[in-house]
Amino acid sequence: MDYVWSLPTLQPAEPLVAPFQFDPDAAFELRGLAARIPYDAQGTQTALAGVSLRWSGPTQDYRQQQRVPIGLMTGAYFGQYGNPMPVFPGVRFPANGITWVDVVNNGAAPLVGLQLFMRGVKLGYPGQWMTYPYPAKMRTIPYAYPFSVPQLGVTEARLNQVFRVKSNGDFVFRAGQAGRAFAPATWEVFLTLRDADSKPYSNAPVHVDVLFGQSIGRAAYPVGNAGLVLPPTGPGASAPGLIYPEIYLPADHLMLYDIARNDAAYQGAVADFPINFIGSKVVVA
C-alpha cells in the first residue's frame, strides 16, 4: 500500500506543519519513504534538494529532533525508482491514524507539487480482501508480463484498464518496471494499481518512477548541495521496484490499473507506454 501525500506549495523559508490521516478500513505499517516533485524542463528534480523535513509516529512523536535535508533522509534518488528509504522497524498506525510532517523549503523559489510517499502494508483482518495461497505441490519459473499502454496521449487518463493472467499458470507479482527509454519521451505518468475487486493499492496515483523505475530513465537527481546532478545509479532491472509482500494472482484472474499522463508542460507526443510486471509463473506439479 502506498499513501501519497500531496503538500501545498511551499514558500521559501516558510515552515509547514501538517497532519495526514490514513484510511479508516485498516491499520497501516509504514515501511518505506520517498519524495518527489514534478520534473523540471531539464528532466531533473533539482529543487527537491532544498527540502528539509521531519515526520512523526501515531502520537505526533517526531522521529527526528529537527528537520533533516530530504536527500540525507531518503538517500539516493529520494527513495524513488522503486527503492524507498527503509523504515525499520516499521511504524504502525491504527485505522484513521495520523502522522505529522514538519517541512520547510530552503530553496530560493516557491516549491510546487511536493509529494511524500509512505510505502508499507495495510493490516486487514482475515477475509477483508481476497488473498490466494500457493498450491500444495507446484513449481515456479521466473516470468514477466511486459505490456504496453497504446497511444497514450500527452494529457490523458485511462481508468480500469485490465491486466489478465494467462490461463496456463498462476502469477506471483514481485516487482515492476515502467517507462520509455527512447523517443518520444514521457515525464509525468502515474499509476494506480487495483485488485480484481477494484480495491486500490494506493490512495492516489503514484508516479511510475516512484513505484517502479527503469534502468535508463529520463530522470536525473541532485546529489548534495553542490549542484551535481546524476542519473539513477544502481536501480532498474537488477533492483526493480519490489512488491512486498508479493501479490498472488491465480490463472485468468484480473488486476486493474488506472494510468494518467500529464505532460502538457513538456514537449511530449502520443506514445505507447511500456510496463513490465515481473515475478514468477506458478504451475501445479
Next chain:
Amino acid sequence: MRYRAQFPFPPAPKGFRDEDFFYYFDGNNTLALAQPIPALDAIRNIALPLHRDAPFIWRGTKILSDQPALGVEFRTPDGELMSDDVQPLYQSFFPGGFAIVGMLPVANEPGIECPLGAVIQLDLANLSAAPIVDQHTAVLLMGVKRWRIQL
C-alpha cells in the same frame, strides 16, 4: 554483488558440487547478435548452446546493448517462454548505473536447470519505428555448473 536474489539459492545436492560458470555470447560467436533489425521486426530463436560436460544452473543474466529500443525474450531449454511477450531490455536485463557501479545481474529465482548440451533460445526485437542498423548485443548467462563428486 553477484546476484540480487530475494531468497538464498540452495546448496548443491548431496553427491554434487557447484562451480561458478559464465556463458558469454556476442556477435563473434553468435552472428545474430550483431545483425540489423528492421523497425518493429524481430530475430527469433537465436540459439545459445551450452556445454555437454555438466548441467548448468542458470541463476543470473546481463545483457549489454546501446540500443534503447531493443526487446528481448528468453526460452528455457525445455521450450518454456520466460515472459508473456518481448520485454524492453531496459526494463528486464540491462541494469541502471552501469558506468558507475558496473552491471548488476538480474537474478533467476529459482535458478533454471539446463541439462547437458541444452540450448537456451533468445528473441531480439526492435520496439521502435526506426531500424536498428548497428546492433552489438552481448549476453552473459551466469550460474553454476553442477559436477558429480568423483569417489
